[in-house]
Amino acid sequence: MSELHTIRCVGCEGGIPALTHDEISKLLPQVKGWDVSADEKFISKRFTFKGFYKTMAFVNAVAWIANQENHHPDMEVGYNYCLIKYTTHAVNGLTKNDFICAAKIDNLEATNI
Template identity: 30%
Template sequence: MLSEQKCEACSIDAVALNKGERDTLLLELSDWHIIEREGIPQLEKVYKFKNYKQAWAFSNKVSELAEDEFHHPSILLEWGKVTVTWWSHSIKGLHKNDFICASSCDGFVENE
């Protein structure tokens, strides 16, 4: 399970996941979607909250995860809503780490 895994350091020769690998890992996540921006597949989810303060607190947890894993997503914080987008910049695509971090984000919501 993704929720039980930790990120691994991406080596210089790391390869992006292919579509089949991405689709298989996506089955382990809830409400995440693979989108493409500028030809780069990215993993994205919108979280909804009752107010800005809850959304902000969630954003801080995602930021702490990013620093701990040295893997940084795009985080869009709005009133009652946070959009999190993971992808691996160095390989211009998705790595298993992106799915592990996405699963961790879901855990922050489940544990509240």
């Protein structure tokens, strides 16, 4: 299991480069089921649930994580699913923060919300 979920995000106001292809390739296997976009600017994962209540419980838990880490995803929410996309807007690409938050969400999913 990845240890990324134990690390805190570092504030990012830009001025650093986005992750390279090689750096992304090393981090991606540490977040189960996440996909990287063809342009390597975001990672995403679709989560499915049995009904609206469980979906919303998950969305609220993700919102709590996002606020704790001060790193917020884009989310598409429906009756029984949530699609999460992470990117670091300040660098117009991916940073380690995106993978840290993905790992924290994977850890959340393991608790069976």
